[in-house]
Structures are given as structure tokens and as C-alpha cells.
Amino acid sequence: MNSNHWHILGAGAMGCLFASQLVEAGCRVTLLLRHRPEASSSSLTVDSENSSNELTVQLDHAASTGEINHLLITTKAQDAVDAVKSIAPRIGKQASILFATNGMGYAAAVKAFMPDNPIYYATSTEGAYRLDTLHIRHAGRGITRIGSAEGLPLPSWHEDWRKTSLDCQWDDDITTALWHKMAINCAINPLTAIHQCLNGELARRKQLKQEVGNLCDEIAEVSLAAGFDTTAATLHEDVAAVIAGTANNRSSMLQDVAAGRSTEIDFITGYLLRTAQKYSLDLPHNKNVFNKVLALGL
Template sequence: MTQSLNNQPWYILGAGAMGCLLASQLARQQQPVKLIVKRASTPSQAIHYQQTDLHFSCKVPVVDHCALHHHINKLIVTTKAYDALPAVQSIAHLLTADAQVILLQNGLGSQQVIANTLPNQQIAVGSVTHGCFLTKPFQVVHAGLGQITIGELSPQLNNAKPRCQFQQFAQLPLNIHWTTTPLTTLWEKVAINGAINGLTALYQCKNGELWQHQGLRQQVIALCLETEAILKQLQIPLSDQLVTLVKRVILQTADNYSSTLQDVKAGKATELSYINGYIIDKAHIMGIDLPHHQWLVRTLKEKGYS
């Protein structure tokens, strides 16, 4: 990697929990990074990072997206799935022809749409299992250690090893892995979240309660069986039986509130249309009904959770 590429800053689009987590880690590794925000009142912002036995603060430059005029060749998008496309479109004219873009959205669907709008750039997509949240703006709590799995979206670009900027990202101390089958990884996370997130939002419960109560456990299993049938038709392999994967996640995160429930409690839109909604859309194309998924999405919409 040339020195000039080393010195190019990472631009992070989205100053939520994941954006602040990545910005703090990049800054701590002394990699140049800038946060793109909707309204920048100061040229830099202190980000406070908190983990069980590690606390630190770092100053990160912030840039108002309306005032942004520098060319970008390293971009990480950490917005919500429904915000990702308009956010990228607002700065697409600044991306260099060989820009490398990392998309870290929940669910599926937004990544492919963005890739279609950026046919010349190198697009990597990632699945994140780290748990983090903001206590205040720019104050991030790293509540659960997980991993990030990324890979290039376009098959013709899908190398066994990451390119230089992607490799630079992979060096962060966040248990980052490179894969040549990123969509399979994303599908597995969608399948798991599709059996957990919507139900926790509907019943306003912690993840662990889904397995503690027999009625809720049966609903989880029913969603898993429907999703597995779709994945079998699509020939998408999972690392284990879906019920086993979901049970493992539920038990490991028993005291956690899902991101969907957190969105509902905060009065925000959810990403369910990119999770259960995406599964239902794929099933519809194949002429398959998913009564449990359809009931869940319909019931949530009736409650105003969309």
C-alpha cells in the first residue's frame, strides 16, 4: 500500500453507535478518519468509548455533508438500512472512480440497490455482531464483543484476499474476518434476526424471554422453519440448523434488547422491511406463502411499528 493511500482518511457516513465505534477504533489506531454528519457545529468532536475495562476519548474531525467537497476514496456507511441509499446518493459525486465502499447495514436489500447506483466503485458488505449503543451523542458503549465479516459484493471483484483499503480496515481490533461469500453471511444474520427482532418488538421483551416462555419459543421455531425452507430453495447454506443458531444467539444475548425493540422504544422506524420483509419478498417471487412471517409483519404494522 502506498503512503498516499495510507494517508487518505476513512469517511464514515452515519454517527450512530456503529459509526462512533468504528471512528473511535480508527482514531485509536492512528488511522485518519472523518465523520460525516448532518449538521457540524464544530470542526472536531470528542468520541467517548466505554467497554468493560477500557475507557478512552479521542477527537475526530466532523464534516457537514452539505459542505463536504473533498474527494472520497474510502467510505464506510453505518446508517440505518432505510437511510443508506439517500445518504450515499448525497455524496456519490465525491466518490473517486476507484473508491472502496463498505456497507454495514442490517438486513438485506439496501446493499444491492446501492451497488447498482455505484457500478464503478468497489463495494464490500459486512455483517456485524458487536453490540453497541449510545448513551448520549458520540458516547458509545461497546456492550457485547462480536465480530465483523466483510466481503466484496460483486462476484467479479470477489478476491480471496481484501484489497489494500479493505485490508487496512480489517486490521482494526474488532475481530474482523474476510469472506468470499458475504451474501451467505448476511443471509444467516437476516435469518437469525428474522426469528428474534420482530417478536421482541411485538412483545416488548428481552431476547432471552423468547426462549423462556413456551408460547414465544414455538413462534420462534415456526419462523425458523419458514425461513429455512426459503434458504433451501435459494441454495443458501447455513453454518448450523437455524433453530440451533437462533437459540444460541438468544441465550448469549438473553439480557439484551434487540435493535428493533430499541428503535420502537425510541419512536424510530425499524429495519424490519429489510429483515422479515426481505424474506417475505423472496418467498413471494418463488410463489411461497410464509404465514408466520406475514402475520408478524402485519401485526407490527397494525401497531404502528414499520
């Protein structure tokens, strides 16, 4: 059994997927729940195309006791800072904090009250969705990139991830990967939420296709100014490819709006707009969709 014990904040699809993989790799895994669980452990079910796998994970309440030395955060971006604050007294002084959360901008707030803890990031193209509580479907294989935006070296705990069946890679330039994913999300997610449509409609409907193009023009401009040259050069093609490859998907932002939940707009388009301000760039199309999503009142 691997000696590393991972605590995971967020029991959604990706949190459960990563939990199952780390358990299979020999790690101890505890899911930290908002409400006190009825039992100290539970079965976690992962369905895939040809199989269904059940594993046992430990359950704990976020406000419980016991030191945390390896923390994985898979909550929504808007919940990340409060989630870490809720367990801050339990986090060891040198404990690693690994964010696997959409968008950008939340980690700076965490660093402000936990300045000594090394912070890492993970971005993944694995496909997973929730079927029920602690029951997910692993719907597609991808790549999981892990890295440090602070130039920290490869940590010893990365071996835990290498032992999983996921394609996990250490990325020395994780900020570029995070920006690229955020840029694509900026072009797709807000429009699907506003127009209540599947991703594929953004390519099929002429008006929406033009809106995507307008957003991409502005996102590319900011990307270039911020030093993300590759994203700027390939954004139109990459967004088109993602729309085509996920044509039948409902974006996470659309799902949040449909369920009456708050969205990640402030850490996706909002972060883009804040970055644009640094370079005195005006993004009228992105500002428009940002305000429209805010106007949904979520």
C-alpha cells in the first residue's frame, strides 16, 4: 500500500474518477464531504464501456479533524477558495495543494492565506459524468497534465499519478495549458448557457457560429498580449475541433444554469476580462456574454 494519503474536496464526476484511480494505484483516499457522512467508508462505482468497477473509499466531513498532507481540489471554481478555508486548520504546513478545477484566478486567493503551501495544478481531457452519488461513468480517455506555476520541481507524490491507468504527464509549462483550456471554455461555455443549447449548435446555427468567431478574435488578441502565442494562433481551429468533438455535450455552465446553480463565469470569462484590462484591451463581445450570464441571476 502506498503511504500517501490523498484527501479530495469535491465528489463530482472528476473527483470520483481521480479517487478511483488513486485507490487502484495503492493510495489511501478520503473524500471530504460538505455534510457529515453516515458511514466512514462507501462503495464508489465507475462504469466504463465494457465494465463496471466498485472500490471502497473513505468518507469524512470537511470540518472533522486529522492532518491533511496531500489535498486534491475538484470543486467548482467558485467554491474552491471557501472549500479550502473550511479545512485550512487541518492542512499541514508543507502539504501539497493540487487544483483540478476549471478556470483561473482562484489560487491567488488561497495563496494569500496559505503562503507556505506548495500549489500545483491539474488539467485533464478525461471524460466523466455523474450517474448518482458516488457513481460515475468514465466516458472517454484523455491526457491529465500536472504542473506548478511557481516553477516547483517534480514532486515525489507525482509517482502516485503515474501508477494510475490515466495518461498523466508532468508539464513544466502548466500555465499555458491552463490558459489554453480556459480560452476554449470562454468561446463555448457562456454561449451554450445563454442560448440553452448543446455544443454542436454553436457550429450549426449561423448566428451562433459568428458569435463564436467574434469571441475567438478577442480571446486570441488577449492571448497574444499575455504571451500565449500558440493559443492565439490556433484558437479558432481548436475551438471548432472541440465543438465538433463534443457536439452532443451539454457544457458544465449550461448544466449549472439549468440546475439553478452558480456558474464559473467569473473564473473563465471574468479572468479573461481582468487580464485584458492589464493590457488596456477592450473585449465587447466577451463582456457582453459575461454580463448576460451574470444577468441569469445565478
